[in-house]
Amino acid sequence: MNTFLTLLLNGLSLGAIYALIALGFAIIFKASEVVSFMHGSLLLFGAFTIAKLNDSIGFFPAFICGVLATAGVGLLVERLLINRLRGAPLISLSILTIGVDIMMLTELTRRIGSDILNAGHPWGGDFVRIGGIGLTENRLYAMITAAVLIALFFTAFKFSSWGVAMRATAEDGETAALMGIKLGRVSALAWIIGAGLAAVAGLFLVGSPTPGVTPGVHAVALRAFPAAILGGLDSTGGALAGGMIIGIAEAMASGYQEQLLFLGRGFGDVVPYVVMILVLLVRPSGLFGTKELTRV
Amino acid sequence: MLEVEDLRVTYGGAVQALRGITLQVPDGKVVAVLGSNGAGKTTLLRTISGTLKLHRGKIETGTVTFDGRSLGGRDASRIVAGGVVQVPEGRRIFSRLTVEENLRAGGMGSKDKAAKSAAQTRVYDLFPVLADRRTQRGGLLSGGEQQMLAIGRALMAGPKLLLLDEPSLGLAPRIIGQIGEIIREINRQGTSVLLVEQNATMALGVADLAFVLDVGKVSLSGDAAELAKTDAVQRLYLGHGAGDDTAVQQAAARSTKTLSRWTA
Ligand SMILES: Nc1ncnc2c1ncn2[C@@H]1O[C@H](COP(=O)(O)OP(=O)(O)O)[C@@H](O)[C@H]1O
């Protein structure tokens, strides 16, 4: 029973990180109808920047700078590419982000080399125990931070002018424009927020139990994709649910791998995709999605 | 005053939607633009409201000015800020937003909180039913209520000139009559109106001036009541032979009727 609860808690904390990434996908998609395939690089860029600045300016300033710098990259991509090319087929714009991703990944990989950079988290890899169940300090803080950010996000999305503008634009961009809503600004803000959330997720992903900043972090975004898709790519609530489902499924599959050996070793790595496929077979537009995903 | 001069608009460089039209909306007036499907009515409004780009449309020649300032090539949000707001064809309510959020979206172009709250009071006064339904999703309203919401949403920006694209589309005759009354009331409160319609009876009933669009050109124009009497308009838009002017009389009668608050 304790094993189960431990896995559940670890799954939730991993899911919270996935949810941060998936929320970014969802709002970027809602605001600009573009799927950001460059989130892997954004995660890595965020973590890398924090690790590089950490020595000179200390962890918390480095953290803030890393998040801002990553948000800046999101803004640049939106302004220089997505916004300029509005009217181009959406599939082209999405594929364009793959190009940006490859360029950023190549450069970051070159800079990191064979090092394992340390992001310098002031918290270590100690286990926190609550009753008989436990998780690393890093994951605990990840869960708390993600919970706070997600709560802030949903409050803003529901109540703020930004949220109303965002939802109106997602539903009908032309009519939103007729109401005086600046579509470019809505889209730019979505990219800023999506990229900033990715940097926060990146920071926690390179903490314990992961050894540090390596290009391998990039691959995590590929696991957050199924989270966003299975929730319904245009749904923020879906991104949250999808993140949690994938996180828990992955933690369970790794934790019970002895019992799941008949499925082959490393089943934990493919479980996000298996879950996504199962959900999409039943609900083609995802758990909470409204639009057909075929338009992506 | 809105002035459109010799306006030519094409889509995708090929389709000629407007072939040189000239018209004016004087301050404080209701001006109707009549025309059948494909005449170019919506294109005219898109050009004025700055959303032509979203449809790959382009102004080939001509000018659109409001209060002396050119609107051509301006961003839609700046045109709204300048006091010209369009209610789109088919209402286009944000169906997943509540009534209140729809109105908020309508006021998004301005930062003036006091003006927005005054505008909201005005909208709820004009359309008490919207106040009753403020927490309901827009998509759950009836067609008539959605049209009220679409108009109310546009009023949130405090327009000097309101552009209406076929507000009677798909509505029952009784509701159309109420729309006509509401347009008069909005106009009485000081907003000029450019009313695009296929329903000539309603439009000529509320308008001071009218223009008839025919495949991208103005074919007739003048005083709305005068125009309603002409043979061409009678035949083409009012569905009567020459000399039979009961529809016009009815329209005139409706427009002078005292206004009742819209409660449907
Ligand atoms: N987005 C568009 N792309 C290409 N052609 C269009 C577009 N919208 C309208 N048109 C064409 O422009 C002409 C005028 O259309 P429109 O302005 O919608 O007329 P109306 O509103 O009077 O029915 C029509 O021939 C129509 O086919």
Ligand SMILES: [Mg+2]
């Ligand atoms: Mg039309």
